[in-house]
Amino acid sequence: MKRIKSLTIIAKEWFDKANGNSYFSARAFINDAVVVLPFQYGYGDQYLYEVQKELINRKLLPVDSAGTCLTRYVREEMNVNVIHTKHENCLQRDVKQYGQEI
DSSP, X not given: OOOOOOEEEEEEEEEETTTTXXXXXXXXXXXXXXXXXXXXXXXXXXXXXXXXXXXXXXXXXXXXXXXXXXXXXXXXXXXXXEEEEEEOSOOHHHHHHXXXXX
């Protein structure tokens, strides 16, 4: 398993007023790499859960971390500060574009 030295997560969220649903895309900057989460349904901190699932899939986090809050696990177990933010009220096209590969 690779060592995480830094983790910054930035998400963008769009609210579909017509249907009452929220959608997001996110990017996780891990050390020198970027993990892109595509446009998908979810609200609140769902982007953090999806980043955690992706980090487990990429073997950057152990499988047993799935039951713990991502930020808490990385901060307490790996001694790495996590920076995360979500930009709300974004335009749909901006959220879709942010979720595309770099």
